[in-house]
Amino acid sequence: xxxxxxxxxxxxxxxxxxxxxxxxxxxxxxxxxxxxxxxxxxxxxxxxxxxxxxxxxxxxxxxxxxxxxxxxxxxxxxxxxxxxxxxxxxxxxxxxxxxxxxxxxxxxxxxxxxxxxxxxxxxxxxxxxxxxxxxxxxxxxxxxxxxxxxxxxxxxxxxxxxxxxxxxxxxxxxxxxxxxxxxxxxxxxxxxxxxxxxxxxxxxxxxxxxxxxxxxxxxxxxxxxxxxxxxxxxxxxxxxxxxxxxxxxxxxxxxxxxxxxxxxxxxxxxxxxxxxxxxxxxxxxxxxxxxxxxxxxxxxxxxxxxxxxxxxxx
Numbered sequence: 001x002x003x004x005x006x007x008x009x010x011x012x013x014x015x016x017x018x019x020x021x022x023x024x025x026x027x028x029x030x031x032x033x034x035x036x037x038x039x040x041x042x043x044x045x046x047x048x049x050x051x052x053x054x055x056x057x058x059x060x061x062x063x064x065x066x067x068x069x070x071x072x073x074x075x076x077x078x079x080x081x082x083x084x085x086x087x088x089x090x091x092x093x094x095x096x097x098x099x100x101x102x103x104x105x106x107x108x109x110x111x112x113x114x115x116x117x118x119x120x121x122x123x124x125x126x127x128x129x130x131x132x133x134x135x136x137x138x139x140x141x142x143x144x145x146x147x148x149x150x151x152x153x154x155x156x157x158x159x160x161x162x163x164x165x166x167x168x169x170x171x172x173x174x175x176x177x178x179x180x181x182x183x184x185x186x187x188x189x190x191x192x193x194x195x196x197x198x199x200x201x202x203x204x205x206x207x208x209x210x211x212x213x214x215x216x217x218x219x220x221x222x223x224x225x226x227x228x229x230x231x232x233x234x235x236x237x238x239x240x241x242x243x244x245x246x247x248x249x250x251x252x253x254x255x256x257x258x259x260x261x262x263x264x265x266x267x268x269x270x271x272x273x274x275x276x277x278x279x280x281x282x283x284x285x286x287x288x289x290x291x292x293x294x295x296x297x298x299x300x301x302x303x304x305x306x307x308x309x310x311x312x313x314x
Contacts, residue, residue, distance in 0.1 A: 031161020229254020
C-alpha cells in the first residue's frame, strides 16, 4: 500500500487498500473466533478485551499509519495521548466492535476504521469477519460492498489465519476471489416510521430503554453499532436508533459510510446535530441514522414522547 502525503490525499482513492487490509484482519479475527483461540481480560468498568482486539489493533495501527503517516491515531485499544486534538487528520479505529459477542461466540461483531479530516469522517471501512464481507466508502467514490472467498485448498482457512501481512499480501491476496458491487440507495422513498426497518441495540432492547418506540415500530435488536451502521449503508435497514452513549471509535467508520450517500445523515440524538470527531470528549449521547426525512421524523417522535438518552450503559 502506498504512503500518502497530506497534499495528495484528496486526489487519491484508499478504498482498495483499506478493503484488502480489512480482509486480512478479518481472517485473523475469524480464525481465532472459530478456534476459540484467544485470551480475555477485563478493563475498568468490567469491559472485556481479548488478545484478538489487541492483535488487530497493532496491525491496523502499523498499516494505516504507513498509508497516511500524517494522520494521528485514536483507538479503543490504544492509550489516548491527546496529541491528536486540533490536528487535521486522525484514524479512528475499533479493532473489534462487539467484543462481548465475539468472546461469547456470537457472530455479530465487526472491525471498524474511519479516517476523519477537519473533524468529519471522510473515509470508512467496516468488516464483518464471519461473513467475509468488507464494506468501504467515501463521499467521492461512494460505497463498495465486497465479499471475498479463499482458494479451495485443504486447510487454507487455518493457514490464512496464521499469515503475516507480508505473507498474506504476497501469497494469498492475489488468489482471493471477490464478489463486489457498488451501492446506490434510492432517494426519496418517503417510507414512514411505521414501515421502517429499525436496527437497535440488544442491550437497550432487553432493558426496555427504547420504549415506547420499541413497542410501536419494527425494531430489530442486533449487536455492534459499527455493524449496524454498515448494514444501513448498504440498504439492509432504514434507520438506526440508540439512546445509550457511543464512543467515537464505535461510529467513525460507519458514519463515513452513511455520509457517502446524499440525503443521509447521522445525528447525535440528544443535541440533534452532526457529531464532530477528534474531540477531547470522545463520547456522544444517543444516535439516529438514516435517510434525512426518517431521521427528522424519529427525532420529532423522540421529543414528543419524552424519550431519554442515557449518560451511561445502564
